[in-house]
Amino acid sequence: MSNAFQLGRRFIWAVALLLASATTVSAQDWIRTGTGLGVEKVRLAAADFKSSTQDPKNVDLLKTFNDTLTNDLDNAGIFDLVSKSFHPLQVPGQPSEVNSAAWNSPPPNASMLAFGNLGAAADKVTVQGWLYDLKNQASPQVLGKQYSDSATADAVRMIAHKFADEIIFRLGGGINGIAESKIYFVSDRSGHKEIWMMDYDGANQAQLTHLGSISLSPRISPDGSRLAFSSATKSGWEILMYSFDLNRMVAFPRFGGMNLSPSWSPDGKIAFSSSRNGYPNIFAIDGSGGNARRLTNDQGPDVSPTWNRKTGSQIAFVSGRTGLPQIYTMEADGTNVQRITDQGYAVSPNWSPNGQFLTFSWMRKYGPGEPGANDLYLMDVASKQWVQLTHDAGRNDFPCWSPDGRHIIFQSHRTGTDQIFTMLADGTNVKQLTFKGNNTQANWSWK
Amino acid sequence: MKHQMRTWSLLVFALGTMMFLGACAKKLPPPPPPAAPTAQAPTASLAANPNTINAGESTTLTWQTTGASDVSIDGIGPVDGSGSRQVSPATSTTYHLIAKGAGGTQDATARVTVSAAPPPEQPAAENLTEQELFAKNVKDIYFAYDKSDIAPDQQSALQGDAQFLQQHASIHITVEGYCDERGSTEYNLALGTSRADAVKNGLVQAGVAGDRIKTYSYGKEKPFCTQSNESCWQQNRRGHMVYEK
Numbered sequence: 057m058s059n060a061f062q063l064g065r066r067f068i069w070a071v072a073l074l075l076a077s078a079t080t081v082s083a084q085d086w087i088r089t090g091t092g093l094g095v096e097k098v099r100l101a102a103a104d105f106k107s108s109t110q111d112p113k114n115v116d117l118l119k120t121f122n123d124t125l126t127n128d129l130d131n132a133g134i135f136d137l138v139s140k141s142f143h144p145l146q147v148p149g150q151p152s153e154v155n156s157a158a159w160n161s162p163p164p165n166a167s168m169l170a171f172g173n174l175g176a177a178a179d180k181v182t183v184q185g186w187l188y189d190l191k192n193q194a195s196p197q198v199l200g201k202q203y204s205d206s207a208t209a210d211a212v213r214m215i216a217h218k219f220a221d222e223i224i225f226r227l228g229g230g231i232n233g234i235a236e237s238k239i240y241f242v243s244d245r246s247g248h249k250e251i252w253m254m255d256y257d258g259a260n261q262a263q264l265t266h267l268g269s270i271s272l273s274p275r276i277s278p279d280g281s282r283l284a285f286s287s288a289t290k291s292g293w294e295i296l297m298y299s300f301d302l303n304r305m306v307a308f309p310r311f312g313g314m315n316l317s318p319s320w321s322p323d324g325k326i327a328f329s330s331s332r333n334g335y336p337n338i339f340a341i342d343g344s345g346g347n348a349r350r351l352t353n354d355q356g357p358d359v360s361p362t363w364n365r366k367t368g369s370q371i372a373f374v375s376g377r378t379g380l381p382q383i384y385t386m387e388a389d390g391t392n393v394q395r396i397t398d399q400g401y402a403v404s405p406n407w408s409p410n411g412q413f414l415t416f417s418w419m420r421k422y423g424p425g426e427p428g429a430n431d432l433y434l435m436d437v438a439s440k441q442w443v444q445l446t447h448d449a450g451r452n453d454f455p456c457w458s459p460d461g462r463h464i465i466f467q468s469h470r471t472g473t474d475q476i477f478t479m480l481a482d483g484t485n486v487k488q489l490t491f492k493g494n495n496t497q498a499n500w501s502w503k
Numbered sequence: 504m505k506h507q508m509r510t511w512s513l514l515v516f517a518l519g520t521m522m523f524l525g526a527c528a529k530k531l532p533p534p535p536p537p538a539a540p541t542a543q544a545p546t547a548s549l550a551a552n553p554n555t556i557n558a559g560e561s562t563t564l565t566w567q568t569t570g571a572s573d574v575s576i577d578g579i580g581p582v583d584g585s586g587s588r589q590v591s592p593a594t595s596t597t598y599h600l601i602a603k604g605a606g607g608t609q610d611a612t613a614r615v616t617v618s619a620a621p622p623p624e625q626p627a628a629e630n631l632t633e634q635e636l637f638a639k640n641v642k643d644i645y646f647a648y649d650k651s652d653i654a655p656d657q658q659s660a661l662q663g664d665a666q667f668l669q670q671h672a673s674i675h676i677t678v679e680g681y682c683d684e685r686g687s688t689e690y691n692l693a694l695g696t697s698r699a700d701a702v703k704n705g706l707v708q709a710g711v712a713g714d715r716i717k718t719y720s721y722g723k724e725k726p727f728c729t730q731s732n733e734s735c736w737q738q739n740r741r742g743h744m745v746y747e748k
Contacts, residue, residue: 244607244608245608246608247601247603247608249724270724272688272689272692273688288721288724292719293720313696314692314693314719314720316689316692316693317689329689329693331693331696331700331718334700335697335700336693336696336697356697357651357690357693357694357697358693359689359690359692359693360687360689374687374689376649376651376693376697380649381686381687381690401686403686403687403689403690404687417687453687453688454687454688472544473544473607492606492607493544493606493607493608494607496688497688
């Protein structure tokens with residue numbers, strides 16, 4: 057158990073280590089980084105699942121299942137995944153068929169093996185999956201699972217996500233996987249900027265709002281039951297609320313003035329920017345919209361608050377009070393305001409689930425003649441040391457942490473339109489999730 | 504997911520090709536670039552020539568789009584994918600073209616500035632409605648990059664606006680704050696709020712009653728023009744005066 061725990065901590069330490077090494081070379085823009093710094097990733101083979109019935113639907117369902125499982129394990133960022141071209145010809149569908157020697161020696165050289173079978177019968181599908189520790193001949197089984205659901209691509213994809221998350225939980229130091237998490241974002245593909253959602257891997261993209269106005273800054277509540285966002289109404293920008301319990305918009309108090317960029321605290325309060333009393337300042341309200349209180353009181357403009365997701369006791373935000381926007385932190389009651397960026401144009405902070413890091417968008421050298429670019433950065437809040445995560449790849453903005461703290465989702469203009477990408481929190485393994493229209497301001501569910 | 508598989512099969516193919524050729528390359532080729540979007544995003548452009556006319560004159564709107572199945576211009580309605588049309592707006596107008604296609608939506612705007620009519624045969628001021636007088640006399644206020652204070656070169660426009668509003672005490676207005684395309688969506692909405700408020704405060708200081716003035720921010724959401732150059736950005740950094748009767 058303590059071994060598994062340490063493994064989980066190692067990723068955090070790897071990021072901390074690369075921050076420490078960054079200070080000595082902070083004159084450079086490019087820094088060699090990696091989640092594997094000093095850590096050996098588990099070498100895992102994910103064998104294609106086999107058919108366990110004669111149903112003709114199995115072919116398509118197996119393809120969906122195997123693609124989803126492999127992609128989830130690859131995305132996790134904690135495995136050295138064995139290339140399928142190295143897999144032995146005989147693939148096991150159940151424990152009696154496992155040939156440990158063939159998987160455990162080169163070329164696959166795997167130390168862990170995931171395998172199983174899938175079978176449709178009538179309109180139901182049953183999936184059996186195992187995880188084997190190949191180095192433990194005496195009792196190799198780490199995991200054995202059985203799932204049943206309707207025989208559809210969506211159900212099979214969800215089973216693959218669940219099995220992947222079980223494996224990631226066991227081998228990733230007890231940190232829950234993210235394969236069942238959701239992404240909320242803004243898309244203009246209907247002709248208006250509306251709120252959309254999708255699975256964490258870009259599948260199942262669906263439109264949530266049909267307001268025909270401009271809707272921005274979606275933020276999902278910690279329990280996943282409500283989505284707050286900001287929308288241009290007749291009287292001004294207001295915070296609106298969508299309920300996933302009711303699958304529709306629900307009433308929420310209107311504040312007057314411009315109300316922007318809501319952010320949830322871990323215990324369900326909301327901070328946002330409001331000009332209801334004059335200058336755009338940071339306010340906080342209860343989850344019901346009541347008990348409004350002002351946290352900043354200056355000319356601002358103050359916008360884009362983000363709570364410390366672990367403690368809920370601090371808020372980072374953006375302010376233009378000294379000129380170009382910079383990132384500040386304060387206590388949740390508005391005291392002890394500290395500026396944490398020292399130059400350039402810094403916006404869109406997002407606090408990591410472990411409370412240790414901020415990620416944000418920074419044009420670090422903004423000014424005439426400077427080669428400025430909006431890139432994403434990671435800062436250790438206590439030491440204010442930072443590393444650059446994106447390089448030479450268009451304008452990047454609105455980074456947001458995954459629930460496991462291992463990934464960051466963000467928008468980038470690198471393809472010529474705004475699209476949503478994910479990467480590991482060290483900037484590697486970048487993947488594009490959206491392709492149609494312009495897609496921005498992605499927000500990752502809390503679990 | 505599809506992209507994942509495609510990348511994968513390309514890699515396998517590349518590896519196979521290398522082995523077939525018996526090449527002794529030590530490294531795999533770099534992974535291929537991300538798969539192209541399935542449908543090309545539409546493109547759209549819209550121009551007005553000339554873009555400054557006198558009231559009563561006409562100008563020619565010309566537009567081109569590609570990859571769009573559904574093209575429309577606000578105030579004109581559905582139009583062909585490319586074409587041109589004579590328009591004679593009575594007041595300064597921003598024409599807004601929306602091109603929708605399988606690959607998404609693209610829009611383009613063109614601003615036609617309408618100057619006061621050429622020397623009228625007889626002073627017609629008495630015949631103009633308040634709204635027409637407003638359009639003729641009230642000027643928008645422009646801002647420097649990332650700034651929300653009224654620059655010295657905008658003071659005369661602001662004082663002129665205040666004077667007009669004092670002479671026409673029944674007019675209510677909305678000041679809309681706009682920003683250029685650079686920087687973050689959320690920060691620009693807050694900055695646009697500050698710009699609109701700065702214009703309102705300037706008018707109030709010059710003697711206009713505050714309850715006649717509403718403010719709104721569009722940040723960088725509804726630009727007056729869509730090119731990426733300083734002259735266009737300057738057009739978009741403004742407090743825009745809207746007549747509300």
